[in-house]
Amino acid sequence: MRAEVIIRHAAAEDIAALRDIFVRASLVNEGARELMAAHPEWFAWDDAMLPFTRVAVAGERVVGFASARPDDGFLELEDLFTDPDWMRQGVASALVADIARRGLRIEVSASPDASGFYESAGFVAIGMAETEGGPAPRMCLEAWRGS
Template sequence: MNEKKPVNSSNLVIRNAVVDDVDTLRDVFRRASLTNEGVRELFAIHPEWLLWDDAMMPFTRVAVVDGRVVGFASLRPVDGFLELEDLFTDPDWMRQGVASALIEDIARRGMRVEVTANPYAIGFYESVGFAASGFANTQGGPAPRMHLDITRARP
């Protein structure tokens, strides 16, 4: 594992994804997905769920520290709001502020953001300004729907 530096504005860059990022995004997606023990059984039944859809690349922002992609978020425009399809952090960089920085980047757009949240991530989403707005039926079962309250999101 590389030595971590605290993520801050001086060593974190958020930019649009490029074709050269695809393999890294797939790797981060897969490894980060497997960090939640509670969903590993579902992934064993549905290994195809561990494959990142690179069709999302035009809608993806990546977080980079010292030239290394350490996280990403994919947002799809939908009827006047943005649907947060992906928010993943490299497991080596979890709890270092990467996902929060990505949400701050998204909030700067000033648009409503909605997400079908992983139940294990509800606390995180609430901490960055998301509020519950119901449930959605997914292939993995019911999941919370949340929206970003732009007035509460971090500047």
């Protein structure tokens, strides 16, 4: 990473940065651009996720975030986004490791564009899920693998 990245709980003053990263990171993937054009409502940050969100901060700048909410004995990874200027700098990996420290299994319906990242982070495919954007790999990271 270019600078030291600190992971902390998200705060209300981070919401503008979360919205910005969410949209800009989504636009990096061509398939997401098409979905965003067709369904802009899918690409709106949900303020209700704030209590479940961790942010990666470099200096004073939010450079990524992850939202994982409890769901029947595991954590559902709802969001994992990195500022495009910070991609491939270890931000997403640091956020996944931070969530894994909670000691619960993490599950995600991965976009096909992100499944390679999740595999490299230790997630394994456990099936397919139907999402608003179509079929997506369902993946899992056991707590012991992420600790």
